[in-house]
Amino acid sequence: MPPVLPTPLLQPGRIWTERCAAEPTPGHNATRGLSGRGAAVLQAGAETALDPGGVLPTSPLLGVWRLALHPSLHQDHQAYLTGDVLVMDELGYLYFRDRTGDTFRWKGENVSTTEVEGTLSRLLDMADVVVYGVEVPGAEGRAGMAAVANPADSCDLEHLAQVLKKELPLYARPIFLRFLPELHKTGTYKFQKTELRKEGFDPAIVKDPLFYLDTRKGHYVPLDQEAYTRIQAGEEKL
Numbered sequence: 001m002p003p004v005l006p007t008p009l010l011q012p013g014r015i016w017t018e019r020c021a022a023e024p025t026p027g028h029n030a031t032r033g034l035s036g037r038g039a040a041v042l043q044a045g046a047e048t049a050l051d052p053g054g055v056l057p058t059s060p061l062l063g064v065w066r067l068a069l070h071p072s073l074h075q076d077h078q079a080y081l082t083g084d085v086l087v088m089d090e091l092g093y094l095y096f097r098d099r100t101g102d103t104f105r106w107k108g109e110n111v112s113t114t115e116v117e118g119t120l121s122r123l124l125d126m127a128d129v130v131v132y133g134v135e136v137p138g139a140e141g142r143a144g145m146a147a148v149a150n151p152a153d154s155c156d157l158e159h160l161a162q163v164l165k166k167e168l169p170l171y172a173r174p175i176f177l178r179f180l181p182e183l184h185k186t187g188t189y190k191f192q193k194t195e196l197r198k199e200g201f202d203p204a205i206v207k208d209p210l211f212y213l214d215t216r217k218g219h220y221v222p223l224d225q226e227a228y229t230r231i232q233a234g235e236e237k238l
Helices: 112-125 158-168 193-199 227-233
Strands: 013-016 027-034 039-044 084-088 093-097 103-106 107-110 128-137 141-151 176-180 208-215 219-222
Touching: 093 141, 103 128, 103 141, 112 128, 112 141, 112 158, 128 193, 158 219
Parallel strands: 141 176
Antiparallel strands: 013 039, 027 039, 084 093, 103 107, 128 141, 176 208, 208 219
């Protein structure tokens, strides 16, 4: 039976495995039976490199790459990252919530890229959209950025900002917009987010039209080198 926990843990956490079943310890809760053997230990709300977390079963999984072990694990332990984000209820049962890589944190909140992509695509006549988080100096987490395939270069940014206020919570609204003729895909027909994330929102690197959400004006405005410098210096409130 799963352990009965004193309080609900209704938030994503980090899950890893150990060879031997462990008794619950302060800050950790053990649950047995994941992948049929071993014990999974959940650290609720942990700020880790893989936040918000993932399932690391002891059984080998085909097609899943091996992860560098967490410092808390013994060097002999082996683990595989599935990329699933789970939540634990007050009885210790685990439930699927999301996928790592499809979320990022901004202002202390978890943002689902899938949700934002779907909303933007619907509002932009089913355009191809990729959403990802980019680092901003001095800001907590990653700011949302959306790359949009807009070959006709036709988008009413003021109207878009107003509609997004009704469709998405404040923390989930993209801070930056990038408009491209098209979004490139991998051999498995997935959008290539890695290069977009690396390029970020620097107009010296990105030659596509860039915009950012001006909180004072309440809508998106062009992101030029001057605005970029202000953002980097923390002079623009995002």
